[in-house]
Amino acid sequence: MTTEPLWSAATLVPLPVLLPLFAAGLTLALHRFPVAQRVISVAALAATTAASAALVVVVDSGPIVVDVGGWAAPVGIDLVADRLSALMLTVSGVMLLCVLLYSLGQGVPEGDEIPDKGQRVANLPVAIFHPTYLVLAAGVANAFLTGDLFNLYVGFEILLAASSVLLTLGGTAERIRAGSVYVIVALVASLLLLAAIGLIYAATGTVNMAQLAVRLPEIDPTVRVALQTLLLLAFGIKAAIFPVSAWLPDSYPTAPAPVTAVFAGLLTKVGVYSILRTQTVLFPQHDTVDQVLLVLALLTMIIGILGAVAQNDLKRLLSFTLVSHIGYMIFGVALASEAGTAAAIYYVVHHISVQTALFLVVGLVEWRGGSTSLDRLGGLAKLAPGLAILFFIPALNLGGIPPMSGFLGKVGLLTEGVADGSGLAWALVVGSVVTSLLTLYAVVKAWNKAFWQTAPPEIEPHVALPRGMVWPAGALVAFGLMLTVAAGPLYGYAERAASAAMDGHTYVDAVFPGGSERGTGESVEVADETGGGDHP
Template sequence: MNILLVLPVVIPLTTLLLGLLVKRHHAWVSFISLAGSLALLAAGVWLVMLAAQGVVLSGQMANWAAPYGISLVIDRLSAVMVAITGVIGLATLVYAHRQPMPADFLRDVHLFVQGLLAGICGAFITADVFNLYVWFEVLLIGSFALIALGGGERRLAGAMTYLVLNMLATLMFLLAAGLVYGSTGTLNMGELALIFRADQATSGAWLGVMLMLMSFAVKAALFPLFGWLPASYHVAWTPVSALFAGLLTKVGVYALIRMVTLLWPEPGMVHTVLLWVACATMIIGVLGAAAQTEVRRILSFHIVSQVGYMVLGLALATPLALAGAVFYLIHHIVVKANLFFVGGVAARLTGSERLAAMGGLYASKPLLAVLFAIPALSLAGIPPLSGFWAKFVLVKASLDAGVWIATFFALLTGIFTLLSMSKIWNESFLKAHPQPEQLGVAGDGPRGAWLTMIVLAAITVLIGFGAGPVMEYAVASAEQLVEAPAYLQLIERGGE
């Protein structure tokens, strides 16, 4: 089996193991973790370059033939998801480097982040439902530990909310996998695709898959199953919440996109349900953000809202809409993580995350104002930034499909998003600080944090101005999602 297939998982797991071996030496843990994250990014870029040339990697662990062995597939979508996971993982650790926190705390952050990255990448490359469940478990363990890290009543309360609801979703997933296996005799995604595409699925298989999609919907924070996210993300340490904001819900979205396109390449009942769920998610999320008065709680509700756009592309099920969903995934991961990073620095400088207690940042830190404006305007869909092109493609796809209600909610959500970002801008940057003598007392923070925000803002601008190549990649990714050549060929050739 091509070694490239396992690199996205082997690199963070090896990094975690090496970090555990030298955990008494905090500086070594930090160095190893940063080096491992850089290696994961390099592997992801390599995979994207291969995928852009039409290379699809697939194989079986230990050469056990499909559908009995563990199948792995890296196509265009999974390759870019691994690459962007490397970007956000490295950005998180660079941002966290030299932050004024206890050495043991920072060491544990590095170790748990590597475990989390392994779980995320494993979910992106697996072609087997049970192993997807395993990687979700790895994700749950690492993410719960990161939320709870540091303790405190508020943080532990948020961590428990996160754990309980995500554990229920994971148990639902396990039950669903059992139903699907009992009804079909397989959990291989390629073989399931052949069964469902041939309309040979039993009622038990349908019930199992529906439960599976519901568990993915919880992980993706779709309406009405999103309440755990705004109740938990804002309590974590800022770099951790930025990592979560960028990546965790996207694992659920990825699983939804992968399973729905595999089993139902043509529009049907499932797509109709997803359409209404997507519209409700967009508008309820953005209205929830409008009611909040803390920066990270506002941004947390916007995660929910923006997930609706991605699922809208899946629900419309046209090639252009699927390409828009892929484009939106790429754009949103970078933008949302950066907004949380900027929010953390703003809270440090002003001494609070409450909008009423913030202010004065435009005059005192103009660079930070620019670094907020770029992802904020991109999130709202202002041209020529990445968010504009992502929204434009989805709106055009909905118009082409004649789904006017989707167009209406997409545009309305964009307007409300702009208003919400304007509220943060006015309160945090334009107005005077209520206690000017307290502004900037805590200092600017480590240079790594500023470097992280600058690089992510630059990526957002580059995606906007380089939308053509990104869109070409997204269109080719959408074609692979529907045709699923690697998933189906693993079954046809018996895993050879």
């Protein structure tokens, strides 16, 4: 494999970062022209999704590495596109595009007042939404592509800046309060991540992940475990793993429906991706930490779903299921096997699409019924049968009903848990089944109350749903179904991605040809001559 791929292929790699950033600048400059902003935003995200989908095909034959600014690693920062990052980029691109179209149909970027039975959403300046949303997309892409720990930190900071603005759109007291909690928690996680990166640099002289894969095994094992734990703590907060997950159900439900959908479907998955990437590349031998991760995965599942069962509001219910199902992904990572990692990757892809679709549909429920409280909803199956179908399909998928993608992902995790055979793995198998059943109970309860109980008198019998909101939500529901129809090829791709991820040599050799055998070879010698650092 070569680190100098064809020009056209290498050009694809930075596009998911550069296109949204360039479009963000244009939309900010054209803040007085909302139609132009819409066209630019949609075109940029469509092009980003197309470039990401092309990368899925191109990198199936091997990773592609791009040296940012022409500075080769470890002096410069690398963007590394492999199967895992390309798959995550593509799914996130589809999700971001659908949510943007949904928000345009809802009128959020233009500040339209959204009817919700007496309560009005404050006007939202068009100059804020589009640039911020595009910057968020660039931050997500940067986090997925970077081969440098410090650049990963930069990606998280881009996400924090953009998400804090989106979370407080409208300026209501409730949103400002939720945004304050979110920002404080995110800053704590960022400080922990920055501290971990600084300590890793002090111990190894680099923050390039490929070079760290070679150098970390050479340091004291106790120090290595401490560094790994600090990284996991920072990523765990961002991924909402128990016991650092309480912030999520209080922060997400207050935002506008499109913003909540993006946060729920994508932002926590960036944390999960970071755990998966660092665990497989930097810390392939981590038996003790794996046991702790298995315990945390079980607690995240059970406590999250018990919180969901207790909720009587659709947004809070789904927020708790989001926390709960993060446990499935950590379960797969903690098994530290190719099959477990493949199941986790597939489940991440499934959950991004299904969770986002559900939050978009709940936005439609709120529009039609005027509330997300299950006590104030009812009769929607008769009043809006199409909406009932849009909710029913992803709800069953989330609950793991066969043969849907949620069921397939869980079967992969359970099968590998049984194959592992340890007591903790068996506990996770039982916990996974219980969580799946309770998830099904929670969504069926919501389904019955919102769609089948008698409609309250305040729900108007004849209110049309905006087509601009219905079609993007329906497209994302269909995308979730496609993951089931194409489960064979997709799961095979996830298995190849897991195999490459678990084989650290593939990642190291992509950045430093032959580096896994020569200690990253000549590139390390250059770094040592300049002080052993990653950056000038």
